[in-house]
Amino acid sequence: MYPFPAIAIGELLTRYPALQEIVWVQEEPRNMGGRKFVVPKLRDIAPVAVTIRDIGRPERSSPAEGYPAAHQAEQARIVREALA
Numbered sequence: 001m002y003p004f005p006a007i008a009i010g011e012l013l014t015r016y017p018a019l020q021e022i023v024w025v026q027e028e029p030r031n032m033g034g035r036k037f038v039v040p041k042l043r044d045i046a047p048v049a050v051t052i053r054d055i056g057r058p059e060r061s062s063p064a065e066g067y068p069a070a071h072q073a074e075q076a077r078i079v080r081e082a083l084a
Contacts (some may be wrong), residue, residue, distance in 0.1 A: 024054040025082040031059040055081045
């Protein structure tokens with residue numbers, strides 16, 4: 001992710017004139033992983049009319065759910081939202 005390929009991503013975005021939304025998806029909680037680094041950079045690059053949002057686990061002090069069924073449910077939610 002570093003150095004961030006801002007020019008390359010900007011050029012890629014110009015290929016999609018009807019682009020309406022960019023979604024950053026990650027398994028880690030929102031306060032971990034690349035989200036805090038990447039999402040603001042995408043906002044700087046994307047056209048103003050393009051919505052930038054992220055999908056991930058809620059902020060936590062630990063990356064683990066601590067319970068397998070809870071992990072599976074949260075994982076299913078992330079995938080479902082990403083593909084919606």
